[in-house]
Amino acid sequence: MYEHGVWRLHFVCRVEVDVADAPGDGVAGIDLGICNLAAVSYGDESVLYPGGALKEDEYYFAKKRAETDDSASREAKRLDRKRTSRRTHFLHTLSKDIVSECVERGVGTIVVGDLSGIREDENGESRNWGTHGNLDLHGWAFDRFTMLLDYKAETEGIEVVTKSERGTSKTCSVCGRSDDNQRVERGLYVCDCGFVGNADANGAENIRRKVLPNLATDGGDRDNGWLAQPAVRLFDRSGGRFAPREQVTGRES
Ligand SMILES: [Zn+2]
Known part of the structure; x- marks a missing residue:
């Protein structure tokens, strides 16, 4: 190529990004929530990830933060950094665990509920998340989680799609009905179909x-x-990873 009076050689390098083939054509659905940070359905198996370990951290850091006199102090900043890194580690571990469970089950597509439903009720009002000082946690955690999940899934060849959550908590997944014959009692979904x-x-x-x-x-x-x-x-604090409840002692039983 002749350019500005000199000949230049141009080399083009193609770099293949190493992306695995999809582990299978299964589909997993993830419902994000408060009590259970994530509930995953594989179509013949369901797995819950309670958010207790994350909430305990939030209480701990909120309390420590309140004890510092000056909210701009070095100590306050140190606590904020530590809290952020704990949250990030937790969400990394969570997304990693879900992706590896998906790989094991031959999942090629993960469907995640759109988060606008988490933050707003049917009338578009912000939901009341209680008075535990962790109001800002969930929007932050869900955005971060979805980003991490997306990234980790991609390297395994799994596609992540987001779909509106509208109606998903009210509809009976067995008979498909969504009328006044269903109710939720203490975490249980009860439908007239049985x-x-x-x-x-x-x-x-x-x-x-x-x-x-x-x-x-x-x-x-x-x-x-x-x-x-x-x-x-x-979440097993000692191992820094998720494990079946039976193997994690002393917490969230
Ligand atoms: Zn039903």
Whole structure:
């Protein structure tokens, strides 16, 4: 190429980004929430990730922060940095665990509920998250979590899609109805069709269905014990990772 009076050689390098093939064509749905930070439905299995460890941290740091006299002090800044790195570590670990569970189950697509539903109720009002001083946690955590999940899933060849959460917590994932014959009692979703299951797992299954062709529902005859008894994975502080509840002692039992 002749340019500005001199000949130049141009080399073009193509760099292939190493992305794995999708582990399979399964679909997983994730419902993000407060009590359970994430509920995951695999279509025949559901897994809950309680947010207790994260909340304990929030209480701890809120308390320590209140004890410092000067909110601009070095100590206050140190606490803020530490809190942020603990949150980040927790969310890294959570997204990593979900992606590796997805790989194990041959999942090629993860559907995540759109977060606007988390922050606003049906009328578009901000939901009341209680008085525990962790109001800002959830918007922050969910955005961060989704970003980390997206990134980790991509390297495994898994696609992450977001879908509106609208109606997913109210609809019965077994009979498909959403009228006045369903209710949530103490974390259990109860429908007149006979289905009783974990409310967050029910929501996650509805989110999962959003990318599936419309399935004929069978009025509740299908075996849905997996929605009634989700597995629970807890953050194990000693190991810094998530593990089945049975293996994590002393917390969130
Ligand atoms: Zn039903």
